[in-house]
Amino acid sequence: MKILFRNLHLYLSLASGLVIAIVCFTGGVLVFEKELDQAWHPARFFVTPPATQQRLPLAQLVQAVQATDPKAKIGGVKVYADPTRTVEISLAGGPGSPGGKPEGGREGKAAGGKSRAEQGGAGHGPQGEKGKTDKGKGGGEGGRGPVFYLNPYTGAVLDKLNYRDTFFFTMMALHRGMVGGPVGKLVVGVSTLLFLFIIGTGLVLWWPATRKAVRQRMTMKWDASFKRLNHDLHVVLGFYSALFLFVFAFTGLAWSFEWFNNGIFAVTNSDPKGPEAPKSTLVLSGGQLTFDQAYIVARRQVPGALSYAIAWPKDSTEAVRVNTTSANAAYEGATDELYLDQYTGRPLGRLNFEDRNLGQRVRRTFKPMHTGAIFGTPSKIVAVVVCLLGVTFPVTGVIMWLSRLRKSKKKQLKPAAVAV
Known part of the structure; x- marks a missing residue:
């Protein structure tokens, strides 16, 4: 039986090893994407708040963006409570972007994915939970438009970013196999499935026959010969990283296969769409709500949030969506959503993270588990180490x-030599 598992482990590894190595390497790079991006481009994300000057109205910041392109359509604005952070203003792009048609054609959000309010103003990282990408006019991943970063005190446009033009988009495209289009994405998905079997068969092969062998298979012998050291690097470190690699691979399937996403909601007996978002009441007289008014109402309704991402409605009946991040959120992605009437600013409802159905809550844990962000910096460090081991x-x-x-060839040659 062990010979069967050894052969399965070997040939599955030979078939998918190169893809797995690339996916592990790029995954390790993407773990600290946000931190690296902020370290490499601090002027894009941070400013020095003046001692006396207050933040400018959001309308003035929007005008500064529109001055660069009078035809630009604002899709969303993201404001941070941190006074040192810039304000992010995103333009409406293609499907899945703020102000555009939602990914997957669903109202407001893709199945288990992020709403347009969450995507609005997000300047880095793959945002779509379903992993779909579209080469939209905006140039952003998932068809998002470019994101402008502004000094909230002076109104200066500090940077403009198309995510597709960044180093991290290249890493993400390699990680998901999109450099090869649908075929590349399928290859990565199938290789990820094979990786799960490789990990399982590897644990079977690791399992010691005696108690005495347990210590040997759990301890590195650093002063041994190259052959023994290589064996320990594969077997011992493979054992310690197996559980983490299995979790990363298993959650990664959600970005490769639609059936896997559907399975999450089927197993949890949940509706992928969730509750229908409330609608605005059309007002014939008067104008629409402004970003400033929406921000004021949102701060009043959800005081103390770390950020407010305001997404503008795509039609005359949709509500303004304000996605808020709580200071005590369980993990990245555990966000709440506030709905405002686009004409009166009246709060129409609120969907807290804990009020989402089980399937949506489970699905939203996949990204922080996949990236290692589930327990903050410590789990991210573990994720990077495990990904490098995976390479x-x-x-x-x-x-x-x-x-x-x-060794096998030597054994075969030895009897032949004796016979001669």
């Missing part, structure tokens, strides 16, 4: 395989 396992595994082949 090495195909290499150490091939070395072990070649060593066995050489």
